[in-house]
Amino acid sequence: MNITNLFKIALKALANNKMRGFLTMLGIIIGVASVITMLAIGQGSKKSIQSQISEMGSNMIMIQPGADMRGGVRQSASAMETLKLIDYRNIVDETRFQAAVSPTVNSSGQVIYGANNKPGTIYGVNQDYLEIRRYSVNDGSMFTEQDIASAAKVCVVGKTVVDELFTNGENPVGKVIRFNKIPFTIIGVLTGKGYNSMGMDQDDVILAPFTTIQKRVLAITHLQGINASAIKEEYTQQAIDEITEILRRNHKLKAEDDDDFTIRSMEELSSMMTSTMNLLTILLASVAGISLLVGGIGIMNIMYVSVTERTREIGLRMSIGARGIDILSQFLIESILISVTGGLIGVVFGVIMALLIKFGANFPIYIQSWSIILSFGVCTLTGIFFGWYPAKKAAQLDPIEAIRFE
């Protein structure tokens, strides 16, 4: 019996029970479509988070004073003053793995321009900060080494700050804003970056020389943090080790002492986020996979009914010369046909659904070709797996009994 005839027979059998075939297929359609959609959502979220992290600077390293704990005891605020300017200087002087290093001190307060005001944070940094955080100056210019040395009252502002303070559309460069009563002259405006993955507005920033913030705003001599940027993402770990070494030496820590600073890298964050998203994807896909499994059981169920219903037909076919393998292939092809057709429709539905979510709900969606191949492959295997047993049962029928089956 050749394959063309087998397909004809299977198609005819399905055509004889259109509604039943369709309902069985529906299980597979829903299963495959949901696997594809769920994977697309999972992969889309992962991809969007990854791109946002890399926008924030994926090789960024953040150094903060004070370990979270020391010997199991949460440290007091005084322990948080461990980072000094000398630490920053030494890192800059000795580094081999950092492309840029910037001290950070920041202060929150009300920013006022004319009749407008808004709450904001002013970040005391150096010029390297732009490179570390992937900012760029759109209008005007960044403050200089000279400004840092003289603790000049100048600042560079983000787009959100401009939008909220300069409501009548005037050019902010050269204007003076006041932060906690201290006047700052705007010398530059940053290019907009939008929101990051944590929902923070990256344009709601005011950058000023760190010396200005230390002396004129906070009146402190220590640093609240140091931000650095490894020369490449792959060198993040070496960069962290290097900083650790310098800081431990500077802080005269003994071998058995814990670090009195904390170093976090974006890579760490990025891998944490990625693994979270992977987990989410697996979770979504397995829920969808269960529906595919249920669809497969539907096929098995209906094939059983079909075999029982067509016992006489099987008996007849056998008595006129069908071998066991002919009967087996006939029913197997029928179930594969159901699952493959269902799978194809499911792929189309899944892609349409993913696109609807993308354009309708504005959700990040990423359809990977492997997710389509995977779900389609799984569904074909489902057809074979769940069709096998009923088909085997049909092939093993005794023609003498089958032909007289009532």
Next chain:
Amino acid sequence: MKEIIRLEHIGRDFHVGDEVVHALRDVSFSISEGEFVTIMGTSGSGKSTLLNTLGCLDTPTRGEYYLDGTPVRTMGKNARATLRNRKIGFVFQSYNLLPKTTAIENVELPLIYNPAVSAPARKQKAIESLKAVGLGDRLNHKSNQMSGGQMQRVAIARALVNDPAVILADEATGNLDTRTSYDILILFQRLHAQGRTIIFVTHNSDISLFSSRNILLKDGRIVADTTNENIRSATDALAKLPVEND
């Protein structure tokens, strides 16, 4: 005459629980080409078992069965399936046509399992076969659009399509009224006249009047094997039936 069927000391035992049922005990006979044999017996006589054996659906416990010269007893399942496909035409009591399927497609069925026959040849043979049973005008009728007599004709056409060595009919008139039964017997007699070998298994002794030879089974043994010298014509029998006016 060429010998189509030879049974040598055929025995068939069934195990029912602890008991052994001897369905056939030492059955021996042979059938030559062109014979129209009725095998008769009451239920329990072993005629179904004999039919299954002759049809290569079942294998005997003892003895040997030669179909067209081929020993069947030691054959495997698949080999027997192929042998059935090439050598035997089955006609069943309840027709066993595929539902919602046209006459041609039903008749084509045995040839589908013969890779040597191409699709166009298959259709051609099916049409010829249907014409031979007088259904040339019902080629594309579906099985549910036909009467019992017509369905049995399609079944006979299906049995003829592979040009079998022997046609095995199992109570082929059992589901039909008298008039239609005679129609079918006329067809069988015509096939017989064309030189076909036919074995008709039945419990209805009337059928034996129309065949050339009768074998009577009782308790798994042959109790009579007679040649019918005076074959009754089914055409005459039909003509003598009182005309129904209702």
